[in-house]
Amino acid sequence: MNPIPLFPLSRALYPDGILHLRVFEIRYLDMIKQCIADQSEFGVVPLLAGSEVRTPEGKEILADFGTMAKIAAWEAPMPGLLQLRCVGGTRFRLVSSEQRKYGLWVGQVEPQADDPPVPIPDFLQPSANTLGQLIAELQQNSVPETDMAIAAPFRLDECGWVAYRWAELLPLLPPQQRHLLADGNPQSRLTQVQDILKRRKLLGD
Incomplete structure (x- = not known):
């Protein structure tokens, strides 16, 4: 190769x-x-x-x-x-x-293998809900799709997709970015991301 x-x-x-x-x-x-x-x-x-x-x-x-x-x-x-x-x-x-x-x-x-579509369990739902609210705000403000940091389709029901979008938005250190890329378990990845969101008090109601 x-x-x-x-x-x-x-x-x-x-x-x-x-x-x-x-x-x-x-x-x-x-x-x-x-x-x-x-x-x-x-x-x-x-x-x-x-x-x-x-x-x-x-x-x-x-x-x-x-x-x-x-x-x-x-x-x-x-x-x-x-x-x-x-x-x-x-x-x-x-x-x-x-x-x-x-x-x-x-x-x-x-x-590496692509993520399987792992549904979001109840305890991780706050991460998806808050991301959904952020996307809705961008749409309400008429931000052009080509300028949005997040592209459709919005798979807010999948652990892997939600974890990756937060990883792009959060100010993560290079070792954290590398760790999330290396983690092949979508639910594990979102659990780590939600812990960061909690510590930063970024989760919505």
Whole structure:
């Protein structure tokens, strides 16, 4: 299996998540142009250390789990700049990685199984209810769908989907993001997220 190009970010991308990117570094411009031409995907991995923008003294440490990103829309407002709207696909485990020309990361990945549709038990319902209220507020404020951080269909009855959407909205540390990506149990993942929401007093009535 050929290695895939990687895009390390301070924020994780999760399955069915929306990612807006401004691409201006040489290492990513060439890679993204190739993905657009081939209609291929690239991998997004959380940065455990280092900066998103390459620096001479910086050392990037990548998490060992990530998510495939599909380019849903793009535009080039000026030379040397691409603006992307990406959608999260399959989770993967990063088996190995290396840096190539201009510092571009590539890696061998092992796809992870998609979440089964696990219904939300009663004790986790507050997480889904509060997320539903947030989505309703965005819709009532006429936020365009392309600008929303959460994309339809809204699967508020599934543990995995609700957990991932909260993981995108909460200010989680890189190790927490990595841990949620690695957890293949949707109910376990939502339980962890609801604990964070409780501690931050973010749950509605």
